[in-house]
Amino acid sequence: MTQRVPHTGSYYAATANPAPERPPLTEAIEADVCVIGAGFTGLSSALHLAEAGFSVVVLEAARIGYGASGRNGGQLVNSYSRDMDVIEKSQGMDVARVLGSMAFEGADIIRDRIAQYDIQCDYRPGGVFMALNKRQMHELREQKALWERYGHTELDMLDQSDVRDVVNSERYVGGLRDRRGGHIHPLNLALGEANAIEQHGGRLFEDSPVTRVERGERPVVHTGHGRVTARFVMVAGNAYLGGLIPELAAKAMPCGTQIVTTEVLGEERARSLIPQLECVEDCNYKLDYYRITGDFRLLYGGGVTYGGGDPASIERFLRPHFEHTFPQLKDVKIDFAWGGDFLLTMNRLPQFGRIGDNIYYAQGYSGHGVTTTHLAGKLIAEALRGQAERFDAFAGLTHLPFPGGRLMRVPYTAIGAFYYGLRDKLGI
Template sequence: MAERIEHTGSYYAATANAAPDRAPLTESIDADVCVIGAGFTGLSTALHLAEAGFKVVVLEAARIGFGASGRNGGQLVNSYSRDLDVIERHYGHDMAKMLGSMAFEGADIIRQRIAQYQIDCDYKPGGLFVAFNKRQMHELTEQKALWARYGNDEMSLLDQGSLGDYLKSDRYIGGLLDQRGGHIHPLNLALGEAAAIESHGGQIFEDSKVIRIDRGEKPVVHTDQGQVTANYIMVAGNAYLGNLVPELAAKSMPCGTQIVTTEVLGEAKARELIPQLQCVEDCNYKLDYYRITGDFRLLYGGGVTYGGGDPRSIENFLRPHLESTFPQLKGVKFDYAWGGDFLLTMSRLPQFGRIGDNIYYAQGYSGHGVTTTHLAGKLIAEALRGQAERFDAFSALKHFPFPGGRLLRAPYTAVGALYYGLRDKLGL
């Protein structure tokens, strides 16, 4: 047998709820739907299908939540990585109206899952967007009006004075509070959803990397030790899919992001940083994001490495960011530092679609994966039940390869990021 692949050395892995090890697939079995990947996309899809009575098999190459789903910042950020005004400008009013009607659904699905299955994942409501300058504050004002048009009326603009009630940092001139946002322990959410799938009869196999798909009327998914014959396949590998489905690799690029977590600060000290415990992200192009964990640590993330991977020292990279935000934490001990890859698309919009009649996929959330993955699973389940209008709206979005192909896409994208980073620094 191949060596067991464990979770990265993250805060989430160290504080994960107890969960059984799932055995690898070692036989030939049948399913209505075979899901490749036990991250949020795959788990959401499998749970919606299992609830609807489908026979579902999930194949995971490593552990449940091994990739971005178990490593991310844990923030429930609404809408998409390109907001609804960009969608309307490039794709028209009707497309914006359709996608806008779903822009806040992913976070609602997560809250519903937590309540229905009593998932212990440190959920806290509320998210803050914070502005460094007048341009960013103007953008937040427009964002509030835009999201209100699409049904989110639970937002409040904060000037510098009122922001101080929510965040004890002098870096920002104001912010926007979204009460329909929030934050979670993402790995524990994934583990809770996996248990929910199994409660409905679904099967999950770990250490079961898919090595080949035989396409056809009844596709067959092969691992090293077994195979699944299914009516439908759902491909949900995202940045960790590799070249299993070559046509999905051409129009996306893995990108790394990094996170540190401090020692336990205690509730009193934690509330001296973020008094009401909302999660926070700034408005820069290469943004920082942070929050207080369930055991009162500061979790702080940021940065992008195009093409994937991590800087030489995650701690050295992120410490200046954290200490600029909270000078009162200068020299604080970091207990955990880790990185992971998310999948970026050229448009920054997710890629949904079908290959032939029976292979579905959803990927490329471009940094907005926690909520949109949960929406994706619901839409795929709807499509397999014959209600494909909402899924087809996403699949109609056009996607293009990165300039320079796979060899040059990372440096070309990094050059563009340098430009936007300079704009952020100059406040332009």
Template sequence: MAHTPYPSSYYAFSANPVPERPALAGEVETDVCVIGAGYTGLSTALFLLENGFKVSIVEAAKVGFGASGRNGGQIVNSYSRDIDVIERTVGPKQAQLMGQMAFEGGRIIRERIAKYDIKCDLKDGGVFAAFTSKQMKHLEAQKRLWERYGHTQLEIMDAKRIREVVKTENYIGGMLDMSGGHIHPLNLALGEAAAVESLGGIIYEQSPAIRIDRGANPVVHTPQGRVKAKFIVVAGNAYLGNLVPELAAKTMPCGSQVVATEPLSEEVAKSLLPNDYCVEDCNYLLDYFRLTGDRRLIYGGGVVYGAKDPANIEAMIRPMMLKTFPQLKDVKIDFAWTGNFLLTLSRLPQVGRIGDNIYYSQGCSGHGVTYTHLAGKILAEALRGQAERFDAFGSLPHYPFPGGRLFRVPFTAMGAWYYSLCDKLGI
């Protein structure tokens, strides 16, 4: 059977040691079969196991193979579309519930790290960096919005203040969120997988789900085995393929590109990010960057719609990195990789149930690190019969892409080009 290894990323290079996990062979029975061993699946499994469920996870490749092990590693609060958009979409009652949950994912991550002693280079502090006065006004409104929902660890920064924490002349100001932060994302996933196994959960790697038999007694089929379960949780996101056609029809995989430099001296690292905060800018097609535990600069950005791998990732990202930090012109890039995330038309996650016993969450739209950990909790709550928070997400509309699957890439790229032009023109 084909073996799918991790991509050649900095995260795979620096991953903590892990045991070999077998592929599924034969038939097993469980309470819940989770499809996908990324953050959504691992978070769901952990919450279920902590509440007495028997859980098996089938993973097409390796734990954290997808976006969970390739992303920028930033703990960013709220959703890809903020709470004010949700207020206009679903009304005040559901929005209040969604707003209360908008900052929970980061707390769950920190709780998991502490409870299960996960070694993943956790650092506190995240910066939203503004290029224009319009973006600063947005950040000031965002601060007021978040504070209305009880989130108070925020500081608006003027030009002088932001240059104290991000040593570049690019930004006119920003907002610091001390409940944000950053982690080694693959090591977080690996630590959560170890926690799943410590509670009796079973993870089968190299075991892609190729078919689901729906009905009162659902079955997940893999190339060499099958899982009979009472419930199924679909948590494959951008790497799910067409396993569940009705989910694939309302989403689009997109690629984000990331590079990691060679290790920097302590002096150079402090000359970039003296407080070791992570940063993302406020553009529609945003850049993001941070330092790793061994003082490399991780720099990411650029979106490829339809998730086709670019021919030369370094050629895409290096100019963006040097525009931010021109002093790195002679620094070598050691790693360059791409990772796919799943985009929805509304930029809001899609949560729901198919029939009586197949649950899903997908479409983080670039805000996956925190949201997926929250998603695991609300999916587990729903399986335990507590569906209020699950239903709040379920009330969000799921729109198909204009033109269907054939035209979703060009239409979305056209929209992104327009917003990118607005960013460049400052309008």
């Protein structure tokens, strides 16, 4: 009997909606598309494909939403990890125009999914970027002008007199509200999308790690106890893919981030911290991000561990962060602490592409995965239906390996992060 892999000990796992355990794959089956990984990339791809009439099989090594998709901060942050100004300079205006036309689509896809399938995932609208100094306020004004140039106008600058209406903290000098942002319970979103896939005839198998992909005209995806023969394979393992597809490991690096969740505070105390219950992130390079959960806890995350993994004590690591932001929570009890890995690329832009004619992949969202994964799934479905222009705009991006290869990517990146972290502290 296959050993069931439990979710990590997160707040999300403890408050997940009831869901069936999907069985492991134990037979040889066929499908139009075999999706490897049941995180947001895989689920979004599978749902768009199943809606379009493809027969879809999803293979998950552990549980639905086991990786970053079920562990993240739950914030719907628009655009990409590198914003449009960087894309304009590095990729050119033609590419920027195409990517810019999609930069705010992912969050809308999520809202549509929630409404269409009645997914109960504690959705709340509104997200705020908070500045800790004048330099960051200048950057937020530039960001507002940039996003407005690409068609996103639901933005409001916040000066120092507005801060307490958003966050009851002394740390900030102002901010930028994104009314097209928001936040969710990400694991419940993933579980709802899995249910929707099954409504359209898709099949999902848990505890079915893929051992190898046999390439060819009709690729065969092997697990320990079964196999799927398909017309197309969609690789969506991201930071949890391991070495299954070697050519995907060279240009990306797993990184860890950590989150804590307090005891239940109650609505009154929660609103005394974040009056309008929006999600918040600061503008530091190594940023802090936080929000109020559906049951009125403070969920607070931050920090990066290059190469993946967690510090020895997540609570000891993060408590100074949230106490600095909210000194009034100095004695609050922490009920949950957990970590998870996301996948970082050298240029911080997502990696989409094909291996041969029938193996597709999307990965490397570099911390902006909640929204961009949902866009990725839509583009994959478009490409397999013969409309590949938008997918190819991402697939054509230039991606370089980390300096020094896999051996040196962690120390080199950590040196860069130290430099930017020092700039954050000095406010320059």
